[in-house]
Amino acid sequence: MVGKKQVTGKKPSTALERVMIKDSITVRPYLGVTAVGHMMQGNGLSVLPVVDDSWQLLGIVTRGSVYSALAELGTNSQGTTIADSVATAVTPAPSESAQSAAYTLVTTPMMMNKLGTLSFGVMNEIVNYAVTHFLNAQGRRNVLIEQLSLHAFRPIQLETTIHIAVKTLELNSHTAVFEVALSADGMLAAWR
Template structure:
């Protein structure tokens, strides 16, 4: 059941939104146009589910009107509709690809401020999110582990096994956001490595991790 409704004119063009809270406390003969929220946010039929979820979470709204190119009302989409769609996407098996593969493929190397600085970027896709539409803890763990793995390969060929990891999840990250990962090697030996990792979104620190890894030679 919704508590937010679009207001349209005689041509079905969306001119505002009204909520039950807006109506409460007013006289019965007060016109809706006097208390509605004008110029509301809308989406079109071609807006992605991910973008709709981002708008809803970011703006704190439960319902968005769906309009055509002429701003005529076509329907509404609720946060519940969006979350159901995202969950369906997550359940759909990707042929030959695991979630770890998806995360690994999204993680790309970018240029740092200095020649020796490695920065990785990763865009948050629907498959990486939880039921709230934000990046899941498990995916964030996979991202920082993969970033540490790649940066340690620059020091020593082989694979790593995480022996100890401490993660601080500071701020939720929305769908379609781009995370920048800054891994910094603190120590590296013949059989171990220690990496400090910071994650940023739009310049804001969203997570940190400290990893102790065992390095395994490839034979």
């Protein structure tokens, strides 16, 4: 990808391959404008290539077109927070007992950090959502997570399916303690 920033101040004879961005961030056509807007703003980008699932270029999206689309939406029904994104991405899965729960989630660009791996804050939000959803399903409302410690073992890439396992260690009328494991590609990625 070549933009104004890459060619400014260069000699007219400079080859494009010397100034182009070779591994640019891309988006898929099915992503929402909110997610694309967050990606652009978070990475300081004004243009993003749009590719299909086989990485074929379909076109580009500009910051101006994203902002125009967001302005037309008025109130955004897709959610604009990380918590909203996680809540819409998590899917309950069959669990082994009433004392445990299982969920799946496929990572999206909005969930990534600048290194292209799942953000630690998003990991925490996934754990928060899974535990809160599990307790709500058991009729426990007004849940507040008081303490959370998360140990990440390996990075999780974009478009990876994460399996979240929630296991009850202690549960009484006022407090609860859970073990939550996040795995990707059959390997443990994070644990609490």
